[in-house]
Amino acid sequence: MITVALAKGALLKDSVARFAAAGLDFSAVLDKNNRQLMLPTPCGRARALLVRNGDVPTYVAYGQAQLGVVGFDVLNEHQLPVAQLVDLGFGGCRMAVAVKESSGYKRAADLPPHCRVASKFTHSARSFFNALDLPVELVHLNGSVELGPITGMSEAIVDLVATGRTLRENGLVAIEDLFHSTARLVGHPLAMRLDQGELREIVDAMRQASAIALEVA
Amino acid sequence: MITVALAKGALLKDSVARFAAAGLDFSAVLDKNNRQLMLPTPCGRARALLVRNGDVPTYVAYGQAQLGVVGFDVLNEHQLPVAQLVDLGFGGCRMAVAVKESSGYKRAADLPPHCRVASKFTHSARSFFNALDLPVELVHLNGSVELGPITGMSEAIVDLVATGRTLRENGLVAIEDLFHSTARLVGHPLAMRLDQGELREIVDAMRQASAIALEVA
Numbered sequence: 001m002i003t004v005a006l007a008k009g010a011l012l013k014d015s016v017a018r019f020a021a022a023g024l025d026f027s028a029v030l031d032k033n034n035r036q037l038m039l040p041t042p043c044g045r046a047r048a049l050l051v052r053n054g055d056v057p058t059y060v061a062y063g064q065a066q067l068g069v070v071g072f073d074v075l076n077e078h079q080l081p082v083a084q085l086v087d088l089g090f091g092g093c094r095m096a097v098a099v100k101e102s103s104g105y106k107r108a109a110d111l112p113p114h115c116r117v118a119s120k121f122t123h124s125a126r127s128f129f130n131a132l133d134l135p136v137e138l139v140h141l142n143g144s145v146e147l148g149p150i151t152g153m154s155e156a157i158v159d160l161v162a163t164g165r166t167l168r169e170n171g172l173v174a175i176e177d178l179f180h181s182t183a184r185l186v187g188h189p190l191a192m193r194l195d196q197g198e199l200r201e202i203v204d205a206m207r208q209a210s211a212i213a214l215e216v217a
Numbered sequence: 218m219i220t221v222a223l224a225k226g227a228l229l230k231d232s233v234a235r236f237a238a239a240g241l242d243f244s245a246v247l248d249k250n251n252r253q254l255m256l257p258t259p260c261g262r263a264r265a266l267l268v269r270n271g272d273v274p275t276y277v278a279y280g281q282a283q284l285g286v287v288g289f290d291v292l293n294e295h296q297l298p299v300a301q302l303v304d305l306g307f308g309g310c311r312m313a314v315a316v317k318e319s320s321g322y323k324r325a326a327d328l329p330p331h332c333r334v335a336s337k338f339t340h341s342a343r344s345f346f347n348a349l350d351l352p353v354e355l356v357h358l359n360g361s362v363e364l365g366p367i368t369g370m371s372e373a374i375v376d377l378v379a380t381g382r383t384l385r386e387n388g389l390v391a392i393e394d395l396f397h398s399t400a401r402l403v404g405h406p407l408a409m410r411l412d413q414g415e416l417r418e419i420v421d422a423m424r425q426a427s428a429i430a431l432e433v434a
Contacts, residue, residue, distance in 0.1 A: 003368075037361050038368070049368065052360040062356065064368040139279065143269040147254050151220075151266065151281040 002046040002198065005059040005068035011183050014090040015069040018213070022205035046202075057082050057186065066191040066199055072181040073160055077121045082186040086207045089214050091183035093162040095124060096174040100149045105156070108132060108176040115155035118148030125158035128178045146170040219263040219415065222276040222285035228400050231307040232286040235430070239422035263419075274299050274403065283408040283416055289398040290377055294338045299403040303424045306431050308400040310379040312341060313391040317366045322373070325349055325393040332372035335365030342375040345395045363387040 006015050006029060016026045026048045028039045040047040049065050054077075056070035061080040068082070071091055075084065097117075099105045109132060111117075118139045119125045129136045139154055141147075148154035150170060160181070161167060161174050185206050192199060223232050223246060233243045243265045245256045257264040266282050271294075273287035278297040285299070288308055292301065314334075316322045326349060328334075335356045336342045346353045356371055358364075365371035367387060377398070378384060378391050402423050409416060 037364050049364065050361075051364065052358070054359045055361070058356065058358060059364075059368070059370065062370050064370045139275065141269070141275060142271040144254050144267075144272070147266065147268065147276075150255065151276070153276065153279050153281045 001040075001044075002067065002202070003049055003065040004046055005049045005051055005056045005065035005070075007053040007056050007068075007070050007074075008050055009053055011053075011069060011071060011091045014088070014183065018069075018088055018090075018206060018209055021209035021212075022202055024202065054078065060186050060188050063188045063191060066188050067202065068186045069183055070186060072179070072184055073121065073124070075184060075186065076179065076181075077123050079123065081189060083189045083192055084184050085187050085192075085203050086185040086210055088183040088185055088206070088210050092180070093160045094174075094180050095121065095158065095178040096161045097128075097156055097158055097176045097178070098146075098149075098161070098167055098172045098174045099156045101171050101173045103149075103155070105175055108156075109134060110175075111136065111156055116148075116153060117156045117158060118145050118154040119158040120145055121158055121160075124178060128158070146172055218257075218261075219284065219419070220266055220282040221263060222266045222268055222273045222282035222287075224270040224273050224285075224287050224291075225267055226270055228270075228286060228288065228308045231305070231400065235286075235305055235307075235423060235426055238426035238429075239419055241419065271295065277403050277405050280405045280408060283405050284419065285403045286400055287403060289396070289401055290338065290341070292401060292403065293396065293398075294340050296340065298406060300406045300409055301401050302404050302409075302420050303402040303427055305400040305402055305423070305427050309397070310377045311391075311397050312338065312375065312395040313378045314345075314373055314375055314393045314395070315363075315366075315378070315384055315389045315391045316373045318388050318390045320366075320372070322392055325373075326351060327392075328353065328373055333365070333370060334373045334375060335362050335371040336375040337362055338375055338377075341395060345375070363389055 019026050024046050025041050029048050029050050037050045054074055056068040057078045057080040059065040060068040060082045097108045113135050116139050117136045118141050122138045122140045125138055145157045145159045148157050236243050241263050242258050246265050246267050254267045270291055273285040274295045274297040276282040277285040277299045314325045330352050333356050334353045335358050339355045339357045342355055362374045362376045365374050
């Protein structure tokens with residue numbers, strides 16, 4: 001049986017819709033009353049693992065799921081050995097450096113050397129500031145990163161920005177993008193190599209469905 | 218002004234009640250419609266920072282909050298330089314090793330060397346298995362750790378157990394405890410040293426209120 005790791009949260013609805021277009025019905029995971037974390041499709045050909053965003057690459061890398069759907073932001077942060085198969089196009093957002101609007105900084109290079117930067121994505125932030133040759137002290141936070149500059153703990157943050165509403169509400173402004181992120185279909189490399197056509201069929205169907213979705217959009 | 222970092226979630230209600238007994242009214246953070254992350258008390262003497270469980274030690278260690286309330290489990294995992302001031306007694310749970318009930322393992326030392334152990338608390342788990350002299354491969358997960366043994370990714374888990382309901386529902390059983398955890402009042406060491414009596418007063422009141430709560434219980 002094929003196991004697919006799906007991320008709880010913002011990507012779930014679109015993930016289920018895309019798999020439906022590719023012939024796999026995971027709609028049971030959208031049921032509000034569902035408490036199960038492992039759900040089979042009605043056809044019995046596959047099952048979904050319902051896990052945290054950041055755990056999708058782990059389940060796929062360890063081969064407990066052959067396929068998974070997760071944002072590029074998470075893949076870039078965790079750097080686990082999974083194969084990126086299809087850019088699904090949805091879940092678009094950008095990873096950005098943001099500062100207090102009143103600070104006057106216009107780009108990341110304006111930040112003072114050795115200042116503090118708070119982020120949930122410290123690996124991505126580290127790579128970015130290293131490439132910029134700007135030494136900063138990264139402070140890892142698990143949530144509400146916007147509190148960093150508000151409390152004065154950090155000069156800047158590196159965080160995902162979708163609509164920008166959270167930043168505006170907190171008097172912050174994005175000054176530079178690290179990268180753009182969308183949801184990706186990922187696969188266990190060995191499972192892909194040993195595949196007898198079953199996985200390839202799903203991946204191809206997902207690729208086609210994504211191309212169609214992209215044209216419509 | 219005194220800033221107190223409070224953890225969102227299970228400890229919040231009891232934390233607010235304990236501070237109320239010590240003369241600080243943070244009840245505004247319990248308002249369901251509240252979206253603010255930084256709220257002053259009505260008396261204006263202090264303010265609350267509403268943050269994730271795992272971020273409380275960070276805000277206190279960096280001095281953005283002079284005081285904070287957080288579970289011992291989090292303190293033990295993050296090992297940040299904060300002073301543990303009072304054991305508040307509530308939020309009791311234990312950090313335990315759990316396995317599939319069908320596995321037959323009776324204690325942690327029964328686990329096969331080099332087996333996988335999934336946990337959100339990989340630092341605590343590492344210390345425990347090192348002390349046991351049992352080499353294991355730790356897999357870091359962010360949530361739903363019980364899926365580790367269910368999917369076959371790991372032989373065991375290390376996780377918080379309160380009532381044991383989640384374990385039972387997933388066919389798992391706790392076989393050994395790492396430690397017992399309760400909520401702690403923590404402080405920024407330098408703020409405590411430079412204190413003119415203001416913080417000491419709150420800490421003493423919290424200690425008294427906790428002693429009374431302990432007697433009643």
